[in-house]
Amino acid sequence: MRPIDTPASSLTPSLAHPAKADGTTAASPQFLIDEQNPILKRITRLVCLSAIEVEVLRQIPRLARSHSRQTELFAQGEAGPPRILLSGWAVHQHISRSGRRQITQFLLPGDVIGSTTRPSAPSVSAVVALTSVVVADARPLIGAIDGASPPMPGLASAISLLAQAETVRIRDHILRLGGQTAYERITHLVLELYHRMRDIGMADGGDFRLPLTQEMLADALGMSFVHTNRVLQQIRRDGLFAVQGRQVTLLQPEAMRNVADWAAV
Amino acid sequence: MRPIDTPASSLTPSLAHPAKADGTTAASPQFLIDEQNPILKRITRLVCLSAIEVEVLRQIPRLARSHSRQTELFAQGEAGPPRILLSGWAVHQHISRSGRRQITQFLLPGDVIGSTTRPSAPSVSAVVALTSVVVADARPLIGAIDGASPPMPGLASAISLLAQAETVRIRDHILRLGGQTAYERITHLVLELYHRMRDIGMADGGDFRLPLTQEMLADALGMSFVHTNRVLQQIRRDGLFAVQGRQVTLLQPEAMRNVADWAAV
DNA sequence: CGCTGCGTTGAATCCTATCAACGCTCGTGG
């Protein structure tokens, strides 16, 4: 385990797209935003939305803010309004008394940070940005579902399904930690992250960017980074997937699913 | 790991309290029910309820059914209405291809089984009764919060808080599996179960009934039952807690919290 | 009576952590 460096939180969050904030008349700016709006992408794959509902999702990135990596988006024990991760990666983590860090969940673009139901109890786990991130307030989305003058059943369903999908992922993490070997854990996690990246249109074929160090993988999978390194080498030697820089390519996805005891899609 | 016995599901669930179903005029029957109504007990500790809301919770046990142990309350992949566990213990579990069982969550009286939001996606993990259980339909509770003619904000808050507490417990399980030694895991889990039993009034002092075999503990904590046995002996030798039959007594709760890196209450 | 479920114990093996050291790349400052 490596010593934990003090998180250098960015004290001056800036607007997400300052260049676009001034009234530029760029060609089809809305189209660009839609393409890069992961929450819109995810939800429209889950449920059918009315035009009004789509518009709510389109407005989400308006009030986005960016933070540098290592920033604590939610401190441990802090209660705050839910937010949506628009770009970058973050994690739920917990630092034990002995200094060990356990990552309990990865947050990818399109994921909700915090509770979508009220009242929200203070979170026990801290949320920390792994990369530089762009985060938007999710209250417009949450508020649109209960007291909305035109009812928004699509969004309500979507939020429920997103929360349930999150529970499934946490349970999967328990399966990894409780019942799998290091070799299987890594394979299983890479599969999960691949599928999640694909769901937001950020994985072409078996190819995606994985902005994680081996140490972060280790902190999530409950193993030492030394052992993570060795097992990772074995996996690459076996040709399950390749790693070049931060780019991952699934070479034998079927074999990976077999190794990891992957359940369906 | 021991071979998994085929669950002998009870095909004939019976009414929970058939003796009380016939119109007996026992003295203060409502009082007895309240005392033994774990969901009422839990929720009234969380939030303030109106008289109408309390009445909703009182009515929950009316349509309770009992099942024998080993019964699959929710099969893997099955979608169904949420239910409430009124008595007995159950677990969320997953059987891997290799036959290994991983318990991802313990369900105690007062816990909700299934999703309280709609639509509910098919559950990926099976819910199985560890003991004989009594289960009630939770739909009256859920239905009372969105389309209720007298609004029930207390119940709505309670359901949200219950769901969040569940997430906290799952995260705690990840902390156990990912970052703790066998000794710490067992201590931490026993502490959690003790506090949960206390919250529903089923733990006097440091004393409570733990209807788990060492093998179930092992399946939850991701270790072999042989090792569970050995570590359990060490813990008892150290005097952290005592086990007599299925009765557990916390002898040094402070030392336990210290060992397990227990966070707050 | 024998069976089954559960707890217990021993021995050998394997997996994983720990300690330690080295190479590499990149950004920074002298």
Add this chain to the structure above:
DNA sequence: CCACGAGCGTTGATAGGATTCAACGCAGCG
């Protein structure tokens, strides 16, 4: 420009924790 350090990946050696296989005791029960 080069030196330096930080961050990250890699490798070796050793120790310790956990699994596995095996066997036994014991209570409850048909």
